[in-house]
Amino acid sequence: MRQMGIEFVTIGDKLARPIFTSDGQVLLGKGVLLTAGYISKLKNLGISAIYIEDDRFQDVKVEDAVSEETRREALQSLKDATDYVRSGRKIDGAKIKNSVNSVIEDCFNSHGVLVNLMDMRTKDNWLLPHSVSVCVMATMLGIARSLDRHRLQDLAVGALLHDVGLTTVPKEILDKGEDRLGKEEREIYEKHAEEGFNIIRRTGELSIVAAHVAYQHHERVDGTGFPRGIQDPDIHLYGKIVAIVDLYDKLINGAMGARPLPPHQACEVLMGLSGRYFDLSLVQLFLKNVATYPTGISVRLSTGEIGVVVDQNKSIPMRPVVRVLMERHRFVEPKEYDMIKDTTIFIQDVLR
Incomplete structure (x- = not known):
């Protein structure tokens, strides 16, 4: 399989991965x-890229840290939790714990799979898939940080519910985008962190630590975040973790009206903000x-050749394996560059 921008998909192409609401x-x-x-429906739903079957890439598998069943x-x-909140009921904490335990189990069993799968999200409601992806990535980072399962559960619950306070924010504000909010709109938006804290705390079955993830995921280590403007020593480890993966997911998927960035550019943004907004070591x-260049994406190499990323080098994610298809605007016999071994070649551009 390989990934293809929706504008380049043609009639008769076969989906390699399902698309979910x-x-x-x-x-x-x-x-x-x-x-x-x-194809028209997918464009109208705001899906920018999909995975398609391609005979030249039948052997290429895009790994995910969790199964489709676990994500669903x-x-x-x-969804049930946000429906409960909107109707004035308490969240079913046991159900949330069961879901995050499945995420944790899958992540442990994935044996170091990189964050690799690109979401195929509809624009009608970005919040739910965003929150699930944040939960998965936070869990993976927690495992890399050697957290035990008990601590991972608190982290994963907080990550899954980190934006539950947005259920109190009007949809027109969420659709507008953070950088285009007026003063009053921003004040309403920024209340969601404290609202989320209170919603989780009232549940009774979930830990206060998980509630603080919702409270702190917009805090920044230099004190410029919200809602309290606290600095590094006062921000919980889990708040720091979710702050990082929250922004990364928004960058690559274009939440709240923003245009998505390719993963390698999102990685550069995170590095540029580390030490100021985010904990550098995390x-x-x-x-x-x-995966700086996720499996299945098309790239242009420094040689001018065009190919598809077919495998990852986990020791150096910036240097994947690329299978070349085109050279000087003509198809060529496929060949592969392992960019750890072919050190003079680099990826010049990501193609959609």
């Missing part, structure tokens, strides 16, 4: 042949566990 329902299943109607379970649990650890 924001609450985990299958929109289009794996193996579906794309029609003009399906977490999405459904989170950013460095996270980037060791991120």
